[in-house]
Amino acid sequence: MVCPAFYSHIKAFEVLGQALKVRGHDVVFILPKEAETMVCQSDIEIVTLAASASIMSGVRHRRRDGGGAGILGILRAVADRARETDQFCRIAPDIMRSMQIDAIIADEFEPGAGLVAAYLGLPHISLASALPIERDVAMPLPFLDWPYDPTEEGLARNRGGERVGKFFMRKQRKVIQAWATRFGLGPREDDVACLSPVLRLSQTVSVFDFPRPRGTKLKPVGPIRSASVARLTKETCLTIDPTRPFVFASLGTVQGHRYSLFKKIASACETLDVQLMIAHCGGLSPRQASRLPAKWVVSFVDQRAMLARADVCVTHGGLNTVLDCLAVGTPMLALPIGYDQPGVGARILHHGVGKAIAAKRAKPRTIANALSDLIANRAAFVNRIAPIQAEIANAGGARAAAEAVDRVLASAQSEDGRRYAAPNEAANDFAPGRFGLFARS
Structure with a gap:
């Protein structure tokens, strides 16, 4: 399970991880170093990617600025993601090989997971913890507050938004394109091209989304939350005046x-x-x-x-x-x-x-x-x-998501009985041990 250092994203991955463990799977989290403390479940194995000075500097910017706000905030956030994706593609293949990983479930915010999965021939499932990045031409980019408008005027506006989005995402796109070439995968233009080709889980239910085209690989499962009873604290037990909002x-x-x-x-x-x-x-x-x-x-x-x-x-x-x-x-x-x-x-x-x-x-x-x-x-x-x-x-939440994952894995196993697929021969310069910069806990 591959997730960026966002607390709410990691919480969803934890709950899904537990649901998969109940179904008999071994679950390993592959996280940026700064995300290790965000995981609360003590029985989940964690592999952390060693953070470079440039990545940690980006994390400090993200925390200082709140991330993604304004033009400078967007550019900083994209630069952070580009550095993290580059690091992931350098390190993750060795981790997958050494641990004999059978499949990858990755947050849509880490396109490197899709590249590594394709390179190693592993089943790959995407999880949209935030709004799904897959979209119809009538759907504005997720970071825009534009309304849904399928008219020609709306479509033209969205095409303009796409051009602006490509400008903002150029650093990330360059990293994706470079690693797709090094892995011998053929063209990969952007993060949408790195999504799973078989299953894209989403916490966003369809009745709260904009209309999506038929044939989408997106499966809405609703919020992935634990079923635990609410904790009784002095805040949850406080006395609220029922006569005032x-x-x-x-x-x-x-x-x-x-x-x-x-x-x-x-x-x-x-x-x-x-x-x-x-x-x-x-x-x-x-x-x-x-x-x-x-x-x-x-x-x-x-x-x-x-x-x-x-x-x-x-x-x-x-x-x-x-x-x-x-x-x-x-x-x-x-x-x-x-x-x-x-x-x-x-x-x-x-x-x-x-x-x-x-x-x-x-x-x-x-x-x-x-x-x-x-x-x-x-x-x-x-x-x-x-x-x-x-x-x-x-919608089913974690249960529905775990069942969908099982169906994909069963299908992949029936098509290929090997426990671990061989890496793409076109990228055999990435030999085991070359980028061994990770730690287990």
Whole structure:
């Protein structure tokens, strides 16, 4: 299982890994060094890729800037990904050989996994922890907040967006093309070309997505979450006044340091006289947390438990938080910042399950106006969420994903009885032991 250093992505992979272990598989995580501490399951074997100075510098930039916000943020995020993909392609073949790996399940954010799988002849399954990067021509790029528009005007706009996207992704595309050539795989233009040719799992259910073409290899399984009972903590057991609206606000683990945005949210809630809980995921200092005018300011909390009690959620538009809101029927105000969050916000608006305001344009007054509408018309938003909530409940989550993986592996085994496929002869300069820069725990 190959995953980048994003906390919410790793949580989904952990749950899927456990589901596969129950079905009799041995599971190994291959992660960037800085992601090792994000794994909570002690019985999962981890192989970490040694981080170079340039990669660690990129990680510090990502944490400082919140990643993916603005033109510079996008360029830094793409440069980080390009370095990580280059490192993965250098190191991963030796790991796969030495551990006799039979198949790869990879986050869509790491295109190198698709290249290595094709090079080694291994079954490969993609998992979209964020919005799927596969798309129809009528579907805007995930990092854009454009609406779905299949008219000729919309298609022309999307073609322009694709050209801009290629410009932003040029470093990553060069790395992909270079390693495809070195591995003897033929042309691979971009990360979409590195997706699994047989199965692409997605946490995004179809009724919350834009329309996708027939014949897609995308299999929506819904949120991949554990079935554990919500933890009872002093925060989840807090006394909430039932006569006043309760708003839960979180900007996730990557964006949780944004004090100024939290302050705008808190100021808006003050004008509405609502009860506000802010969960900053360790992003704020104790001094910053103490200065926020919210009733409760916490670092971490059982998010799903709090969302089930909230009247409205204010979120950065991260897919995992949004899916959690939809699963419990909670309307939301999204304040997208970077990555695929603008695309998630566009889907919130498309389906009428909440509001969305770009974080850079959000002011206390605009936030207050949006929250006021969500609270006053909550029943209408909840009604529109209902069919999405039902599909999430029936999608299957980790169980459905594990069953789909098993079907792919069974098919691959019937086609090729070898335990380990031989590497592509066109790339035999990558001999075992040449790039042995990894550690096991």
